[in-house]
Structure formats: C-alpha cells, structure tokens
Amino acid sequence: MASREKRQSKPKAAAAPATPTTPKDAEPQHLPATTLSKNVARAMALIVIAGMASPVSQLNLTPVFGSIPASLHHQQAMTLVALAGLGIRRLLKGYVSVDVSAWVTVLAYWTPLIQCYLFPHSTQLGIDYGPLIVESLTYFPLLFLSMYAVSDLLDTVDFSRWDLPSSLGDAILPMTSYVGVSFISRFFGGLLPAFVGQHVYLTRIGFQMLLASASAFITPSKLLVLAFPAILHTLWLNPHNPAEHAFQSANATLASTQNFTILARQESLTGYVSVIENSADNAFRLMRCDHSLLGGEWLVTPAAYKLGQRQKESIFAVFVLLEAVRLVENPELEPIGSIPRALDIKPTPESEKAALVIGLGIGTAPNALIKHGLNTTIVELDPVVHKYATQYFGLLPNHTAVISDAVRYVAETSVAAPKSFDYIIHDVFTGGAEPVYLFTTEFMQGLHALLKDDGAVAINYAGDLTLGSTKLVLNTIHAVFPACRLYRDTLAPEDLDEGDSDFINMVIFCVKNDLGMGKKAVGFREATSEDWLGSIARRNFLQPKEELEVEYVYNKDLPVMGRADVGQLEAYHEDGAVSHWKIMRGVIPAGVWEMW
Numbered sequence: 001m002a003s004r005e006k007r008q009s010k011p012k013a014a015a016a017p018a019t020p021t022t023p024k025d026a027e028p029q030h031l032p033a034t035t036l037s038k039n040v041a042r043a044m045a046l047i048v049i050a051g052m053a054s055p056v057s058q059l060n061l062t063p064v065f066g067s068i069p070a071s072l073h074h075q076q077a078m079t080l081v082a083l084a085g086l087g088i089r090r091l092l093k094g095y096v097s098v099d100v101s102a103w104v105t106v107l108a109y110w111t112p113l114i115q116c117y118l119f120p121h122s123t124q125l126g127i128d129y130g131p132l133i134v135e136s137l138t139y140f141p142l143l144f145l146s147m148y149a150v151s152d153l154l155d156t157v158d159f160s161r162w163d164l165p166s167s168l169g170d171a172i173l174p175m176t177s178y179v180g181v182s183f184i185s186r187f188f189g190g191l192l193p194a195f196v197g198q199h200v201y202l203t204r205i206g207f208q209m210l211l212a213s214a215s216a217f218i219t220p221s222k223l224l225v226l227a228f229p230a231i232l233h234t235l236w237l238n239p240h241n242p243a244e245h246a247f248q249s250a251n252a253t254l255a256s257t258q259n260f261t262i263l264a265r266q267e268s269l270t271g272y273v274s275v276i277e278n279s280a281d282n283a284f285r286l287m288r289c290d291h292s293l294l295g296g297e298w299l300v301t302p303a304a305y306k307l308g309q310r311q312k313e314s315i316f317a318v319f320v321l322l323e324a325v326r327l328v329e330n331p332e333l334e335p336i337g338s339i340p341r342a343l344d345i346k347p348t349p350e351s352e353k354a355a356l357v358i359g360l361g362i363g364t365a366p367n368a369l370i371k372h373g374l375n376t377t378i379v380e381l382d383p384v385v386h387k388y389a390t391q392y393f394g395l396l397p398n399h400t401a402v403i404s405d406a407v408r409y410v411a412e413t414s415v416a417a418p419k420s421f422d423y424i425i426h427d428v429f430t431g432g433a434e435p436v437y438l439f440t441t442e443f444m445q446g447l448h449a450l451l452k453d454d455g456a457v458a459i460n461y462a463g464d465l466t467l468g469s470t471k472l473v474l475n476t477i478h479a480v481f482p483a484c485r486l487y488r489d490t491l492a493p494e495d496l497d498e499g500d501s502d503f504i505n506m507v508i509f510c511v512k513n514d515l516g517m518g519k520k521a522v523g524f525r526e527a528t529s530e531d532w533l534g535s536i537a538r539r540n541f542l543q544p545k546e547e548l549e550v551e552y553v554y555n556k557d558l559p560v561m562g563r564a565d566v567g568q569l570e571a572y573h574e575d576g577a578v579s580h581w582k583i584m585r586g587v588i589p590a591g592v593w594e595m596w
Contacts, residue, residue, distance in 0.1 A: 036156055043153040045218045046101065047177055049211050050146035051184025053108070054078060055192055056207040057139035060112075060240075061131050063272045063596045064119050066291035068577035070131040077132060081140045082181055085147025086174040089155075101149035102221030104142060108212035109227035111138040112205055112234045119594045127581045143181070149219075150177050197267035197384070203242045204267060205234060240596050242267070250595050255279075258591045263392060265596065268384035272596060275392045276588075284315055287362050287388055291584055291593060294385065295319060295362030297393060309536060312394070317541040318460060318489040318505035319364040324544050325423045326350075326372065326531070328456035328509055329523040348422070350374055356421040356450065358406045358438070359428035359460075360385055363395035366425075370396045371533055374423070379406045407437050410446035418449045427460040429505075434461070436566040439473050444480035451512050456522075457481065459508045464579065465550070469572030474508070476561045478554035483514030483521040486550040489541070503579050506550060 061070035239250035265274035271290035281303040286296035296315040360380040463470035
C-alpha cells in the first residue's frame with residue numbers, strides 16, 4: 001500500500017500548478033550558446049546597418065533640400081525614434097513576440113522608391129519640415145524596426161549565467177544599442193566623403209541597395225518577395241540611379257517638362273555635382289553641387305549673337321567682380337589722398353606676377369587671370385569640379401592645380417613660401433553655408449602671410465547683412481586685414497524695410513598694409529579694354545561701383561572667429577541655408593533640382 005501511494009505521489013507532484021507569475025517575472029530561457037551568439041551577432045549587424053543608414057539617408061536628401069536643411073531635425077528625431085523602438089519592445093516583453101527584422105529589409109529596399117515619389121513634392125512639403133517628412137516615411141521607420149528587433153534579440157541574453165541581476169540588462173542593453181547606432185552614424189558619416197562616387201555601388205542609390213542587401217543577408221525571409229517591385233523600380237525606373245539608362249530617362253523628362261538637359265553628373269566628396277544646360281533662345285549652362293550653383297555662363301546663341309555677344313559670358317556678376325583684385329592700386333605707386341607717387345618704384349609686369357585662387361567654381365575669375373598672363377595656382381578640394389570646369393566651361397590648362405584641402409595648403413605654404421602671391425581670390429561659398437575653417441583668424445593670417453607686401457586679396461562672401469554670421473565673418477577679416485572695401489554685386493531692393501533679409505553676394509577687397517589709412521588705402525584704377533578681354537559682362541561689372549559699396553566699420557569689441565570658435569558661425573547656418581534654398585528655387589525650376 002505504501003508503495004502504491006508513493007507511485008501515485010509522483011504524478012501528483014508533477015501536475016502541481018506552478019506559482020502564478022506575470023510574464024515580466026518569468027524565468028528567462030536558457031538558450032544554447034551558439035543560438036545566443038547568433039542573436040547577439042544579428043543584433044550588432046542591425047545596429048551597424050541602422051547607423052550607416054543615417055548618413056546615407058541625409059546624403060539622398062541633399063540634392064533636393066541641401067545638406068544643412070536636411071539635417072535640421074535629423075539628430076533629434078533619430079534619438080527619439082531609436083529610444084522609442086528600444087523602449088516599446090521592453091514594455092511589450094513577454095506579451096508580444098513578433099520578429100520584425102525581416103521588415104527592416106523590405107523597408108530598406110522600398111526607401112529609394114518612396115523618396116523618388118516624394119521629391120517631386122519638395123516645394124509643397126517645404127524646406128522647414130520637408131526633409132523630416134521624407135525621413136518619417138523612410139529612414140525613421142527603418143530605424144524604429146531595427147531597434148525593436150535589436151531589443152528582441154538581446155532579450156535572450158541571460159545575465160543570471162554570470163550571477164548578474166536581469167535588471168542590469170534592462171538598463172544597459174538599450175542604452176548600449178542607442179550609443180552604438182549614434183556612434184556608427186557619426187563615424188560612417190565622417191568616412192563617406194572619402195569614397196563616395198568612386199563606384200556605382202558607392203553612390204546614393206548604391207549605398208541604399210547595399211544596406212538593404214546586407215539586411216537581407218542577415219535576416220533571410222520569405223517576406224523578401226515584397227521588396228521585388230521596389231528593387232525593379234530602383235534598377236530600371238529611378239532617375240537618380242547612376243546607370244546610363246537612368247541618366248537618359250532623367251534627360252528625357254527634363255527636356256520635355258523643363259527644357260533642361262543634364263550634360264554630366266557625378267557624386268563626389270563635396271556633394272552631387274552636375275552640369276546642366278537650358279536650351280531656350282537665351283541658353284545658359286550651369287554647374288551645381290547639391291542644392292547650390294557653383295557658376296554659370298550664357299551661351300552664344302543666334303539670338304545672343306544678334307545682341308552683340310561674341311563669347312560665353314558669366315551669368316553671375318560677382319565672379320567678374322572678383323577679377324577687380326587686379327585693379328587694386330598700390331598706395332605707394334598711385335596717388336591716393338595725400339600719399340605722393342614714388343617715381344623710383346616701378347610696377348611689376350603682370351607676366352611676372354603670381355595669383356592664388358581658393359575655390360574654383362566654373363573657373364570664370366581664374367581664366368581671366370590666366371589670360372592676363374599671371375602664374376595662377378588653383379586650390380580646389382573636389383576633383384570632379386576641376387574636371388567639369390575643364391570639360392564644360394573651358395578652364396585653361398596653363399595653371400597649377402592643387403586638388404587638396406585649402407586649410408592644409410595655406411597652413412603649409414604660408415610657412416614654406418611666404419609672400420608668394422601678388423593676388424589672392426578666396427571664393428568658397430556653397431549651399432547657404434561656407435566652410436567655416438576657411439574664414440577663421442588662422443586662415444586669414446595664412447593668406448596674409450602668403451600675400452606680397454604690395455598685394456591684394458578679394459574674398460567672396462554670400463550672406464545676409466542683417467545676420468550675426470555676416471558680421472562675425474566681416475569682423476574676422478578686418479581684424480587681419482585692416483584696410484578693406486566691401487562691394488555687393490547688385491543694388492539693394494528699393495522696397496527693403498529695416499529688419500528685412502538682405503541676402504547678397506559681396507566681395508571684400510583688402511590690402512596687406514593700410515599705412516594708417518584704413519579703407520582709403522584700397523583704391524582701384526580704371527578698367528581698360530585690355531581688362532575686359534572682349535567681354536560684355538566684364539565691361540559692365542568689372543569696375544567696382546560707388547553705388548554698390550557697403551559701409552562696414554571694424555569693431556574691436558565684437559568677436560572674431562578662431563578655429564576654436566567655428567561653432568559661432570555654424571550656429572547661424574540654419575537661417576542662411578534656408579534663405580539660400582528659397583533663392584535657388586527662384587533661379588532654377590524645382591523640377592530640375594528634384595530630378596538631380
């Protein structure tokens with residue numbers, strides 16, 4: 001009897017109900033080490049993909065919105081979405097078990113198609129929130145699903161194996177995942193310019209497809225069939241695809257709807273660079289970089305020929321005005337104010353002079369310097385800009401090309417070969433913002449050292465005279481070059497009220513030694529027919545005009561910008577870039593910007 005009772009006690013003990021628990025209190029499953037390792041590896045791979053997709057998303061927005069407007073809300077939204085993906089999964093732990101990792105792949109493949117159909121509505125979406133709306137339908141859902149999947153995979157990590165409380169994992173793993181995504185985003189974003197455009201896969205569309213394919217590799221699923229329509233569209237119908245058939249498709253659309261043609265396009269380290277041409281009676285050719293124009297020329301058409309045009313002419317007066325650096329008088333040679341002419345000092349022939357040009361554009365000003373016989377050195381960061389300036393805008397070959405960072409070049413050359421140049425032209429503005437390190441006190445001091453004692457420098461700056469950014473830059477220039485005069489390229493609008501935006505191109509002419517005369521040390525000789533080089537634009541815009549001069553007085557009490565202070569200028573970039581975007585939409589139709 002006792003043995004029977006004992007036999008019956010076993011099933012009774014086995015069938016005894018467990019103590020009621022909530023899913024949150026349930027004991028974690030002890031997965032095999034190999035499965036746990038695979039889950040952690042997949043989670044890390046998703047973190048890398050989500051992080052890399054961040055700068056790639058921004059890269060795809062820049063041709064339509066510009067780099068600064070595209071980034072205005074990106075980091076804040078990225079933080080909120082990533083934490084939401086991690087947090088929601090933690091809240092649903094034990095209640096919902098859905099593997100969403102495969103949907104990351106599907107959305108990644110659909111992203112180029114969604115962008116392709118959203119970009120033509122960029123004007124309606126607006127510059128303030130347009131980029132955020134586009135990313136809210138592309139990158140941010142991908143980020144949310146990635147973080148949700150990462151949290152799901154890392155839930156399998158059992159801290160009790162190492163005698164650690166599970167609450168430690170609840171706190172550490174989500175934050176580690178977010179920090180990982182943020183780090184990868186910044187790290188990869190810093191690497192992108194070094195190799196973008198070097199291969200068809202290393203382009204905006206190429207990066208998107210590579211990331212989607214990497215996600216498909218680590219999370220194989222039958223759901224991939226849902227991505228096939230998007231893949232086919234990207235390969236055959238997306239005009240932003242770098243393939244030749246996409247290039248022809250984009251041109252067919254532009255020719256029929258906008259009367260424009262893309263002559264060449266390539267992604268490079270400074271952005272998406274292209275050469276476009278309008279085929280109207282008053283035809284012109286432009287070079288663009290992202291959502292900015294680097295320069296343009298009026299072409300010689302039959303209609304233009306009848307009006308007296310015999311050569312290509314610069315569309316933008318400011319690039320002609322830069323050439324007036326040659327007209328700056330040396331106060332020791334010419335009578336300015338009370339300074340007598342030093343008859344025993346003879347001016348140096350231009351054939352023996354040297355010029356430095358920082359920032360090429362289409363090469364309007366450098367070409368003029370070369371034609372006047374100056375030994376010209378051009379420092380340009382982007383090799384594609386130099387290539388297109390030569391192929392499509394006739395940049396003359398007899399110059400010294402330095403394809404390098406201007407900051408490094410000036411720092412090294414100002415020490416190795418000071419007082420090397422008679423003229424310096426500084427023209428680096430693009431996209432509503434300027435490379436801030438090229439406007440620091442240190443950089444200006446480098447230019448000062450490179451300039452000969454009787455030399456002159458011309459600095460192009462585009463900005464709003466009412467903004468603190470413009471005043472900061474002008475004060476920094478004047479701190480190094482006390483003798484300067486400032487000219488705008490067009491008259492101020494007559495209906496401009498106090499406080500209104502006055503966004504203009506301006507040129508600051510400075511000499512190295514002011515001789516205690518301030519701006520009076522900067523004079524200009526009268527331009528002659530030899531200076532005009534047979535150009536109508538030079539005849540009209542080369543000579544600095546009194547009515548275009550802008551008064552600016554250096555204030556030693558106002559701040560100047562050193563390398564450590566560039567954040568001051570960057571803080572102003574938002575307003576400048578937004579204003580510039582709106583101006584560019586008035587210069588070139590929206591459809592041209594949106595088609596790339």
